[in-house]
Amino acid sequence: MFAAIASGNPLQLSAEVPNSNSLQHTIVLSSTKPKSYSHISVFILPNVTFPPEFAGTVYFKLSPAEEFKFFGYLSAEKPSAIFKVRLPNLNVSAPGEPGDGLGEIDMEDEIPGEEPTPGNVSEIIIGISIESKDQAFAKVQELKLQQAAPNSSNSLVVARTNSSAIANPGQLARMYPVVTQQLAARIVKHAHNYLTGFLDSQGNVPIKCFDNWWNKFKTRLQMDAQFLNEVTEE
Structure with missing residues (x-):
């Protein structure tokens, strides 16, 4: 139903998650050796008729042990989205060593003449949940409020969960x-x-x-x- 492609890498199709009421589809962008990803496109396959009253909310994470983080959505009116990937640490980890993780992903259009930031991502897991448009748009609104908060970056960041961030x-x-x-x-x-x-x-x-x-x-x-x-x- 869905597919994703990181610039300079092969197209990857989504796989259905059996017996799931949350993320129904996943896409794993991986390689045998680390690669530099600058942009990731996620889209609904052309032969799929997507129900107009639903949306596919898109999430990213770096490994199965981490939590998915919401980044955007797809729908019949918006069948594709491009996520721009940036990494704050440009040092490439040696094989078997943990990297610094995915840095920044934003949903802004590419700026003409801007060079992609190099970096190292060995695996990105994309999760897609089919939800009502009301639910999807509520998440988008919440995301915009978070981005508009003081001291908030205009870019989205995938990071390890800080368990002390919410205390009550x-x-x-x-x-x-x-x-x-x-x-x-x-x-x-x-x-x-x-x-x-x-x-x-x-x-x-x-x-x-x-x-x-x-x-x-x-x-x-x-x-x-x-x-x-x-x-x-x-």
Whole structure:
């Protein structure tokens, strides 16, 4: 359904992720030896009829152990996107040694006459999730707000997750207001779906049922938080 190509490298087709409700497609741009990537194009294949009410949100990461980071989307009206890759450290790591990771990726159009920044990327993993346009555009809006924040670079950066960056729910809500709202709505909907099965004739639910839901919810959240993607907010 999708494909990607890094400048000067072969075209790579997407692979479907079985039994997935989050990232349904992945593309791995890799090589037997490190290469310098300056631009990456991601696009919907020409023979694919993409549903107009959905969008394919695009994510990047450097290894299977890292977290995907959102960078943009594809749709029937926007079947392709070009991501400009820059690396802050131009030293090439020796084989087997960890590199400094992917530096900057932005979605701006290429500036005429600008030379691509050389660097070394041995593997980039692209994840694509098919979501409603409302969800995709909410993520785009949140990304724009992050970029517009004080001390924020105009470019997007793929970096290792800093676990100390968000220390409490208030910081989460301030940094990611849209995602926090979506998370709260899905938790409430999950509780509602569970508790409606225990309504009595007066429309009340025993508090014990709520306690049971909460304990089960926490256990499932620890095992696989992706189940929240299956909960609709409406």
